[in-house]
Amino acid sequence: MENKKPTEKEIPDFVTEMISKIKTSKLSSNNVLDMLEEKFK
Amino acid sequence: MNMDIKIGKISGIQSESISLSEGLNVIQAPNAIGKTSIVNALKITTLPDKELKLHPEFLNDSANDGFVAVEFEKIKDDRKIRRYGKELAVVGNPLFNSNGKSELLFADPDNEIIHETIKGNSIEPFIERFSNVAEYKKLNSEVVEDTIDKLKAFYDEDAEAVSKIKSTEKEIGNVTAEREKLLNERKKVNVLYEREKTQIKDSGKIEILNKSKNELLEDVARLKQGLKSKAKELPLLESELKDNEKTRTEYNKNKSKVEAEQEGLAKEIGRYEAIQEDLQNDINKLDDNLDILDKIDKNTDWVKTKNCFVCGRPITSSVKNAWQKHLETERKKVNADLLKTENKLKEMNNRSEDIQDELNNINEINDTINKTNLRIAELESGIKSDTKDIEAKEKAVEKFKEDIKNLEKQINPETLKILRQKGTLDENIGEMNGKLKDLEENLKEFSEQEKTAIVLKRKIEFMSQVKEFIKRKIIEMKDGVKNKFNLRIKEVYSVLDFKNFDSVSINDSYRIEVVRKGKQQELNRLSTSERVTLGVVVMLAGKEEYLPDFPFFVLDEVTTAYDPLRFKKIIDYIVQKTKTKYVVVTAFSPTGDKIKIQRSI
Numbered sequence: 078m079e080n081k082k083p084t085e086k087e088i089p090d091f092v093t094e095m096i097s098k099i100k101t102s103k104l105s106s107n108n109v110l111d112m113l114e115e116k117f118k
Numbered sequence: 119m120n121m122d123i124k125i126g127k128i129s130g131i132q133s134e135s136i137s138l139s140e141g142l143n144v145i146q147a148p149n150a151i152g153k154t155s156i157v158n159a160l161k162i163t164t165l166p167d168k169e170l171k172l173h174p175e176f177l178n179d180s181a182n183d184g185f186v187a188v189e190f191e192k193i194k195d196d197r198k199i200r201r202y203g204k205e206l207a208v209v210g211n212p213l214f215n216s217n218g219k220s221e222l223l224f225a226d227p228d229n230e231i232i233h234e235t236i237k238g239n240s241i242e243p244f245i246e247r248f249s250n251v252a253e254y255k256k257l258n259s260e261v262v263e264d265t266i267d268k269l270k271a272f273y274d275e276d277a278e279a280v281s282k283i284k285s286t287e288k289e290i291g292n293v294t295a296e297r298e299k300l301l302n303e304r305k306k307v308n309v310l311y312e313r314e315k316t317q318i319k320d321s322g323k324i325e326i327l328n329k330s331k332n333e334l335l336e337d338v339a340r341l342k343q344g345l346k347s348k349a350k351e352l353p354l355l356e357s358e359l360k361d362n363e364k365t366r367t368e369y370n371k372n373k374s375k376v377e378a379e380q381e382g383l384a385k386e387i388g389r390y391e392a393i394q395e396d397l398q399n400d401i402n403k404l405d406d407n408l409d410i411l412d413k414i415d416k417n418t419d420w421v422k423t424k425n426c427f428v429c430g431r432p433i434t435s436s437v438k439n440a441w442q443k444h445l446e447t448e449r450k451k452v453n454a455d456l457l458k459t460e461n462k463l464k465e466m467n468n469r470s471e472d473i474q475d476e477l478n479n480i481n482e483i484n485d486t487i488n489k490t491n492l493r494i495a496e497l498e499s500g501i502k503s504d505t506k507d508i509e510a511k512e513k514a515v516e517k518f519k520e521d522i523k524n525l526e527k528q529i530n531p532e533t534l535k536i537l538r539q540k541g542t543l544d545e546n547i548g549e550m551n552g553k554l555k556d557l558e559e560n561l562k563e564f565s566e567q568e569k570t571a572i573v574l575k576r577k578i579e580f581m582s583q584v585k586e587f588i589k590r591k592i593i594e595m596k597d598g599v600k601n602k603f604n605l606r607i608k609e610v611y612s613v614l615d616f617k618n619f620d621s622v623s624i625n626d627s628y629r630i631e632v633v634r635k636g637k638q639q640e641l642n643r644l645s646t647s648e649r650v651t652l653g654v655v656v657m658l659a660g661k662e663e664y665l666p667d668f669p670f671f672v673l674d675e676v677t678t679a680y681d682p683l684r685f686k687k688i689i690d691y692i693v694q695k696t697k698t699k700y701v702v703v704t705a706f707s708p709t710g711d712k713i714k715i716q717r718s719i
Contacts, residue, residue, distance in 0.1 A: 088580075088587045095261065099253050103471055106264035113265075113577050 091116070119191065121669065121700055127184035128162065128199075129155035129176055136715060138670070138700045141693050144716040146707040153704040153713065157226060157672055159186045160702065162197055163213040164220050167461075170199070171206045188213050190669070195450075209454045216668060219248065222660040225653075226674035231660075235630055235653035238641035242596070242628035245603075248664070249595035258588045266581045273574040279567035286564060290557045297550035304543040311540050314533045320525050327525070328541055331518035332548040334511045339552025341504045341511075347560065348497050348504075355497070359490045362483055369480045380473045383466055390463050397456040404449045411442050600624050606659035614655070614691055616684065622652060630656060647680035654688060662696060670700040678703065 094112065098104040121138040125131050131152045136145075145153050158176045163186055170176070177184050177199055187196035198209040216223060221230050221244060234241050246252060315321050522541070526534055604623045611622050618634065625631040630652055632639050641649055654677065661671060671692055678685040692701045707714070 088584055092257070092584060092587060092591070095257055096250070096253055099257055099261075103468060104257070104261055105475070106261055106268055109261055109265040109581075110268065113269075113580070116580075117573060117577060 087116075121188065121190040123156075123159065123163075124185075124187040124196075125156070125159045126186075127178040127181035128186060129158045129178060131155040131159070132178065134713070136713070138702065138715070139717065140699050141701065142689060142717060143700060143702050144718065145702060145704045145713060146710075146716055147713045148707055148710060151711065151713055153675070154226075156713070157224065157674060157702070157704060160670065160672060161220070161224060162186045162199060163188055164216050164223060166212060166216075166218055166220075167208045167458075169220070170208050171202070174201065174204060174206055177201060177206060186213075207458065209451060209458075211454070214669065216665060219660070219664050221247075222657050222665055223668065223670070224672045224674070225657055225677045226672065227676050229653070229657070229677075231657050232650060232653035232677065235641065235656065236646060236649045238629070238649070240628040241624065241630070241656070245596050245599050245624070245628050248599045248660075251592050251595055254588050254592050254595070258585055258592075262581060262585045262588065266578060266585065269574055269578045269581060273571060273578060276567040276571035276574060279564045280571050283561065283564045283568060286557055286561045290554065290561065293550050293553050293557065297547060297554070300543055300547045300550065304540065304547065307536060307540045307543060310536045314536055317533050318529055318537070320528075324522055324525050324537070327518050327522050328544060331515050331522070332544045334515050334518070335545050336548035336552040338508055338511050338515070339549040340556045341508050341552075343553045343556035345501060345504050345508075347556075348501050352494065352497050352501075355490055355494050359487065359494065362487050362490065366480070366483050366487065369476075369483065373477075373480060376473055376476055380470060380477065383470045383473070387463065387466050387470065390459055390466065394456065394459045394463060397452055397459060400452045401449060401456065404445055404452065408442065408445050408449070411438060411445070596628070600628065602663050603656065603659055606663045607655060610655055610659045610662060610691070613695060614687055616651075616687070618648065622655060624656070647684075650677060650680040651684050651688075654685075658688070658692070658696075661698070666697050668698065670702055671698045672702045673704070675704045675706055678705075 091112070095104055095109065098108060119140065123136050123138065125134045125136070127133070129152070130150065134152065134156075136156065145156055147153050158173075161173070162170065162176060165173075181201075183198055183200040185196050185198045188194075193213055195213055196210065197213055200207040200209065225232060227233075230244055231241060234244070246255075318324070526537065529537065607622050607624070611619075620633040620636065622630065622632050630641055632641070632644065632652070641652075644652075654673070658671075661668065673685065673689065678689075689701055689703060692698050
């Protein structure tokens with residue numbers, strides 16, 4: 078199955094999600110890897 | 119309307135009450151009487167907890183706690199500070215909300231904007247604090263870059279396999295071409311062989327022996343090809359193992375210390391959680407009591423009389439109000455303690471998570487070492503058993519060759535030549551088949567890794583775009599703040615009408631820049647008094663932009679002393695042209711032993 082490639086338009090949303098995670102709790106690179114896994118499903 | 123301030127045990131003041139009038143308030147006294155203490159008291163009403171706690175000098179030397187109480191408009195509240203180790207513990211929220219921008223309110227020698235302007239430095243860190251730059255910077259340096267590194271490490275492993283695809287495909291092509299050549303030659307020899315076959319006694323037997331021998335040779339070729347790959351992988355794994363063991367030794371040096379810290383933290387977290395629960399229970403109880411008072415007031419069904427349910431005496435409205443005030447004050451205190459406990463818990467939990475990350479890293483490295491060791495053992499045992507297998511098979515081949523040789527003795531030389539040609543060709547074709555089998559297996563494995571590498575490459579590209587986006591966003595946010603400041607600086611500067619510069623602005627490297635007589639000038643070419651004045655102009659511009667309704671602005675005598683005439687103009691500007699209600703200026707007085715507040719300089 079071909080993996081979905083995120084578009085440039087999605088980047089601001091992705092960054093907003095990361096920022097909100099940084100604000101509420103700690104955001105580690107492992108969380109980001111999980112977020113990417115979800116995004117590239 | 120006046121702003122009444124009571125100060126208890128703050129800096130040099132034991133106890134003092136002052137009343138600020140709208141407009142200018144000049145706090146006059148000789149040195150060491152308490153002018154700076156009043157400024158510190160105003161800072162206590164304003165600074166956020168995390169800044170205030172770093173100022174133990176705000177507390178009187180002989181005291182363990184102090185307070186500042188304010189009565190102004192709807193505010194009738196106090197904020198307390200207590201000695202807490204080398205820092206302060208703060209009880210109560212800021213009485214005036216500066217949204218973390220208190221640098222815009224106190225023009226004294228400690229002010230960062232004035233400080234950096236005097237030195238001609240960039241005020242970039244200050245500009246950054248006015249937007250969410252810190253979060254974005256942290257995101258890039260601590261998370262995004264780390265994620266990209268991790269993805270690259272994963273990608274490198276798979277990319278190595280991808281790089282092998284081409285060379286393997288090329289090798290498959292070469293072996294296939296060679297095999298084709300041999301197959302064509304064998305076709306020709308086969309024609310000759312079929313013609314001579316009837317002349318050969320035991321031809322069937324020889325054919326069977328040859329077939330078995332060739333099958334064994336094909337297998338030997340496959341095993342030898344496999345051995346080559348294993349022999350290449352082994353030293354790489356051994357070097358990887360060495361590196362990881364080195365890292366583990368480094369980690370292990372600190373492991374027991376880190377574990378002990380984690381254990382200590384777990385206990386402390388437990389203790390603080392219990393405190394948190396107790397404080398929450400206290401708040402619930404206070405809320406229940408406030409609720410009861412509220413119900414008494416509304417005379418709801420279950421409260422039939424207005425008598426105290428404890429002592430039975432009638433509850434007058436003044437008793438009720440006093441109780442309510444007492445309970446509300448208590449609630450505020452407990453709530454402040456609860457917030458402090460929650461912050462401490464958050465801090466400890468963050469540290470604990472960091473330690474856990476470190477411990478997880480140690481476990482991860484141990485896992486990797488175990489896996490590498492397993493793979494090395496697997497390879498070594500594979501190499502051993504393959505070598506043994508090859509030896510046995512080669513021995514069997516020799517035996518077949520011997521038997522064939524014996525049978526061939528009766529064959530005439532011409533026929534034997536053809537037979538030998540066919541035998542050699544069969545052997546070589548078998549060897550090619552063996553090699554091909556192993557190469558194709560490898561190719562299949564590499565192709566699987568290629569699929570993962572493609573996904574990883576996309577993730578790396580995406581994260582690199584994220585990194586660039588964040589960088590752009592940071593510049594955008596800083597420029598936004600800079601532009602807002604510049605518009606206000608222009609406005610403030612034109613009203614002040616100082617005329618010594620054509621323009622003042624913050625430039626692209628976030629330094630204050632002036633143009634004098636059409637020429638751009640660096641700050642270090644200006645006099646100190648000009649630089650201090652510029653720093654205050656930037657502060658005022660910021661206050662007008664971000665905190666126009668904040669009730670006070672403070673100018674310290676050390677600041678105003680640089681250029682009294684210009685500061686007179688600045689003070690007039692704040693009093694007459696801005697919404698700032700109270701302008702507090704400290705001023706040296708050669709006589710007297712008390713603080714006096716005057717309405718003019």
